[in-house]
Amino acid sequence: MEILIKAGQLILSLSILIVLHEFGHYLPAKWFKTRVEKFYLFFDYKFSLFKKKIGETTWGIGWIPLGGYVKISGMIDESMDKEQMKQPPQPWEFRSKPAWQRLIIMIGGVVVNMIVGIVIYIMVLFTWGEDYLSPEHVYNGYSFDETYEAVGFVDGDNILAIDGKPLTDALGVNKEILLRDAREITVERNGAEEIILLPEDIDMKAFKSGAMQGIFPRFTAILDTVIEGYAAREAGFEDGDSVVAINGQPIRFWDEFVAAVKPQADKEIVIDFYRAGKLKSLAVTADSSGTIGVQANRPIAKMFEITHKSYSFAESIPGGLDLGVSKLSDYVSQMKFVFTEKGASSLGGFGTFGSLFSPTWDWHVFWSMTAFISIMLAFMNFLPIPALDGGHIMFLLYEMITGRKPNEKVMEYAQMFGIILLLGLLLYANGNDVYKYIFGGGN
Known part of the structure; x- marks a missing residue:
């Protein structure tokens, strides 16, 4: 039952975000009088679960839950409709529009995902507030993984400041070191303050040793x-x-x-x-x-005394904006770990995403995760990989800078390469999930 609940939350979350992302392309396309032939949630190879034509657009739900798409006339996309591209350009087609209009159409999905993530965070803070562990409630100091003991920490040290700034969230120390490059830690030891300077490569050392949570407030056995x-x-x-x-x-x-x-x-x-x-x-x-x-x-709440902060609607706006930007920054920063042997083997697919949701239906967790996934999708779609929005944006910027359109054959081959690359990554990531499920074992 837990698996079904998590799967249901994941599917609902992705469905909401996919539809909103595609509207980010659809709306500017319509504003610029560009024909949108299809608007689909999920892919409809061979057949659809549902479809209905309204005006010039066929709206539908496919049977392959790996994303969604809008098919815009005169555009080289995942449909690989080469026949249409052989015909003379028509005024309602994507390829007939000025480069700046095509850029807005392509960047719309990324912008919508980022805005949606921030708006959800605003509403999460306004509705549920924020829980955090205040440093004043860490009564027994911290425990440290061997990676951190090797650079001078001792179990029981109490962390006072990071890079000269007083610590505000006792559970955020690892994030500051691994993702935000904090290298100067002020600790209290036996009543005296000491400053520990971390080596520049401490983030990689901690990651490779499995110490992503290598610093944690001490709790009873x-x-x-x-x-x-x-x-x-x-x-x-x-x-x-x-x-x-x-x-x-x-x-x-x-x-x-x-x-x-x-x-x-x-x-x-x-x-x-x-x-x-x-x-x-x-x-x-x-x-x-x-x-x-x-x-x-x-649960953290049973280990420590948690502080709750409520937000008025006015306070939740800058709070949600800051939270969304910091989530994006941290996600981008952690990409450095992906390009390592351990990072590649840690990539996960739908199983990994599903495990992040609550085993019971919890709207707070659901919307928090949906906001994070939305911001993650904004970044991933912005990468300059053919078949992603970022690939189209890359070619459009080239055209705007040089004044020359890229060769259509080059774009077709690039699109095909991008699709193969993404399918390969999808198979690899989900293969990792299957391997971990079968051979992961207990602790």
Whole structure:
């Protein structure tokens, strides 16, 4: 049922965004008296689920849920309608319009996606406000992955400032370092302030080591999930057991628990814990990787005291604009990780996107994710890849600068190359999802 709910949210979200994106092309095309032959949600290879002709445009829903399109007369697009392009240009065709009008038609979808993302963020802030973890509610400092310990951090350090600016969101430290190039961190250690200067390549080191959340506020060592089929479950541990010692060594925080268990590969360890207020003790043998099969996956709100900020409508406008711009900036920044071996293997398809939605129908999560996907689609469609809006924009800019139209054969071959490239990326990304699902295993 959870899979169906997530899939339903993903399909609804993409459907809304695809239709609005295509309207971004359709409306300026009509303004400039350019004929739009088809307006489709999803692709209609061979047949349609629904279609109806209104005026000169056929409106429909295809059966292949991989996007949508508007077919504009006299334009080399994904339909690859070569016969039409062999005919003399007609005044209502795309190719007969001035370059500046064609540019507005092509850029309309990207602009609409960006505006839609920002408008949704405005309404999300106005309706639900914003939750964040204030630094003043981080009472036990932070835990640090080995990547960060190697450059001077110590578990328990409390982060005060980033690049000289006071920390405002205790959960935003990793984002500041990995995506916004923060390199000067002020910490409090044993009552004294220290400044830690990070190496320039700390972002790549953290990514390659899997430490994208390598800095996190410390939280108590509670076994939130004891996984079926692993040693801890077989030994008798249950969800919610609160660990206090391992082999006689006192344990308070989750990072201490992980640090104590991992070196005990293939060894028996004795764990003391509280269950329903009673102190208990059980022995368990870790596997060859130092894993016993437990996870800490409590919601943030159950780990820490969360601060809620409400927005008036007037406040939500600049707030939503800032949020949309920062989401775009962060998304563009993370592209640097894609062009690495680990980044390429991490690419995901529809399964990855679907997993980002709530397992229950949550409108707050749904609209937040829809806003993010809209902004992501704006960026992706702007890339200068043939078959995407950015490819058409690239050729139009060339024409406007040089005063010469690109050869139609060149554009046809470029379009075909772009379609093959995008299909290849689609197959690769969704293949990664299938591989992870089959071979991902437990933690």
